[in-house]
Amino acid sequence: MNYKFLKISAVILMGVSMTSCKKYLDINDDPNNAKVGDPKSLFSFAAASFADNRAGGDMYIPMALGGQSISSGGSAPDGTSWGSGGEDQYVFSPLTYANIWSQYFTSVASNLRQAINLSESSVPRNENGAAACKVILAETFYELTTTYGDIPFSEALDLNNLAPKFDAQKDVLEGCLGLLDAAIAQFDEESDYNFGSYDLFYYNADNQFDDIGKWIKAAKSIKLRILMTMVDKDPSKATEIAGMIATGGFLESPEDNMKVAFENVAGKRNPKFELKDKYLPPGLDFFYASPYVLDFMKSKNDPRIPYFFRLSPGASDYEAIQPGDDATKKTSKLASTLHSPAQPEYVFTYQELLFYKAEIYARGLSLDGVNLVKANASYKEAVKESAIFFGVPTSDAAAFADSLPVINNASDLIKQINYQHWIDKFDRGVDAFIQWRRSGPAGSETPDLTLPFGAQSGGLFRRYEYPQSAELASNPNAPALIHYTEKVWFDL
Numbered sequence: 220m221n222y223k224f225l226k227i228s229a230v231i232l233m234g235v236s237m238t239s240c241k242k243y244l245d246i247n248d249d250p251n252n253a254k255v256g257d258p259k260s261l262f263s264f265a266a267a268s269f270a271d272n273r274a275g276g277d278m279y280i281p282m283a284l285g286g287q288s289i290s291s292g293g294s295a296p297d298g299t300s301w302g303s304g305g306e307d308q309y310v311f312s313p314l315t316y317a318n319i320w321s322q323y324f325t326s327v328a329s330n331l332r333q334a335i336n337l338s339e340s341s342v343p344r345n346e347n348g349a350a351a352c353k354v355i356l357a358e359t360f361y362e363l364t365t366t367y368g369d370i371p372f373s374e375a376l377d378l379n380n381l382a383p384k385f386d387a388q389k390d391v392l393e394g395c396l397g398l399l400d401a402a403i404a405q406f407d408e409e410s411d412y413n414f415g416s417y418d419l420f421y422y423n424a425d426n427q428f429d430d431i432g433k434w435i436k437a438a439k440s441i442k443l444r445i446l447m448t449m450v451d452k453d454p455s456k457a458t459e460i461a462g463m464i465a466t467g468g469f470l471e472s473p474e475d476n477m478k479v480a481f482e483n484v485a486g487k488r489n490p491k492f493e494l495k496d497k498y499l500p501p502g503l504d505f506f507y508a509s510p511y512v513l514d515f516m517k518s519k520n521d522p523r524i525p526y527f528f529r530l531s532p533g534a535s536d537y538e539a540i541q542p543g544d545d546a547t548k549k550t551s552k553l554a555s556t557l558h559s560p561a562q563p564e565y566v567f568t569y570q571e572l573l574f575y576k577a578e579i580y581a582r583g584l585s586l587d588g589v590n591l592v593k594a595n596a597s598y599k600e601a602v603k604e605s606a607i608f609f610g611v612p613t614s615d616a617a618a619f620a621d622s623l624p625v626i627n628n629a630s631d632l633i634k635q636i637n638y639q640h641w642i643d644k645f646d647r648g649v650d651a652f653i654q655w656r657r658s659g660p661a662g663s664e665t666p667d668l669t670l671p672f673g674a675q676s677g678g679l680f681r682r683y684e685y686p687q688s689a690e691l692a693s694n695p696n697a698p699a700l701i702h703y704t705e706k707v708w709f710d711l
């Protein structure tokens with residue numbers, strides 16, 4: 220059976236978004252009907268919609284398939300693949316383009332802006348609540364602009380402006396940095412005012428407090444991510460990167476990971492699980508191993524392989540399938556644990572921070588200049604933490620990291636760092652897609668992707684196209700149609 224017709228259809232996706240928030244919280248108020256004067260309810264609704272969309276079919280599936288970190292399996296013989304003629308052959312539904320645009324601007328960004336205004340106008344002011352909103356708002360616009368290119372930003376959330384201008388991507392990213400700087404300055408660890416249990420990211424349920432210290436670390440880590448996305452196009456950002464590395468204050472351990480939790484309870488499950496649970500037999504997934512992931516891992520005897528993929532019945536080894544091609548009975552599907560009902564949606568992880576630091580040291584973007592000793596150490600630590608993150612026992616993870624050779628050539632080391640960074644994010648569609656595009660100029664990215672089997676000639680997938688909606692058609696400031704093969708500003 221060919222499942223690509225689903226496209227996580229508008230009905231399914233809107234159902235996910237419309238039920239986003241209450242499913243996470245055992246609270247009396249339904250954040251889907253958030254009170255106008257209730258910023259904490261608006262924040263939790265926005266945060267839940269943000270997490271659902273990242274893990275849902277209009278963001279995760281097209282970006283992971285189009286970005287070739289997973290494969291659809293085409294018309295697989297057992298009838299449980301995603302199907303041929305889909306996203307890994309660059310056939311994207313117009314609903315995909317429209318749903319993420321609409322959801323991110325309305326369900327996420329608009330509610331966050333309203334929550335900021337209410338938090339900052341309350342007596343006393345809820346500085347921590349407003350700051351948390353600014354962090355998620357910055358990440359939201361970062362994902363929007365890296366997905367679409369130039370987007371409304373400075374005029375985006377003015378409800379009286381029906382034709383907002385489209386800001387250049389560089390200006391949007393600068394605006395995101397400004398939001399994060401404002402948030403970092405605004406957080407107050409001594410204040411008792413915050414969003415409490417309505418904070419889906421860093422509320423500590425055991426001790427019943429909102430961990431503002433972790434919010435500050437996350438804000439600084441996201442700022443570093445944005446700077447690393449910009450620095451190749453705008454080398455002046457190297458100075459700020461060096462200063463941040465010298466000052467520190469980022470995520471310090473896996474306990475600081477930024478995530479939204481799900482539960483194995485009806486209505487509270489991860490959207491990736493909900494999809495396959497509805498249409499597939501237990502234990503199966505729609506998606507298969509991509510050779511760009513599996514073949515690289517096999518060359519390293521990577522212990523994460525059985526945590527990433529499922530050995531097919533009767534197969535003696537793990538096998539990948541080229542994106543767009545038809546799987547066989549022996550082709551390995553994704554491991555069921557990756558898309559388990561309680562699997563969190565991770566926005567930023569400790570190993571991601573370590574990969575950035577390794578790259579910074581290898582490229583000479585720190586005050587130390589090129590420091591291959593620190594680069595190799597951070598690289599190995601990042602790989603170890605990634606292995607532990609996916610379930611590899613700590614001793615095995617450490618042994619695997621130690622087995623990786625010390626690389627004394629900067630360009631070779633940078634390539635390995637970028638490849639392992641992409642591998643770590645392979646099942647986080649938007650994050651892997653950004654990482655691949657920022658890993659090198661067009662034609663020199665890591666990994667070296669080629670046109671998927673059966674895809675139309677004309678170039679690799681590099682962005683979402685603008686929605687063909689009445690809203691954009693009536694806006695004289697909206698750009699003309701831009702094809703999915705055209706690069707955005709940061710993508711060299």
